[in-house]
Amino acid sequence: MDEGKFLKVYANLPLSLRNEIVLVLPDKGPITWNAAYIEVKNKTELGELILRKLDDLKII
Numbered sequence: 001m002d003e004g005k006f007l008k009v010y011a012n013l014p015l016s017l018r019n020e021i022v023l024v025l026p027d028k029g030p031i032t033w034n035a036a037y038i039e040v041k042n043k044t045e046l047g048e049l050i051l052r053k054l055d056d057l058k059i060i
Contacts, residue, residue, distance in 0.1 A: 003040055005060045006051055010037050023053055 010018070010033060018033040025031060031039075031050060039047035054060045 002055070002060075003043075003051065006036070006040050006054065009060050022059065023050060023057075025049070025053070 013033060020032060021030040022033050022036055023031045028046065036050045039050055051060070
């Protein structure tokens with residue numbers, strides 16, 4: 001997945017929105033923008049899943 005697209009969207013978010021839920025995963029629960037950023041930046045399996053889901057939902 002394209003980490004760059006996510007980082008561009010994240011960088012343009014107001015700081016107050018970064019604590020808002022962006023995605024709810026059935027087995028992981030709610031994911032905030034900040035949590036997503038940490039997972040994506042660390043290139044975890046969860047980060048890859050988050051990128052795929054956000055892309056599917058046309059959020060990034």
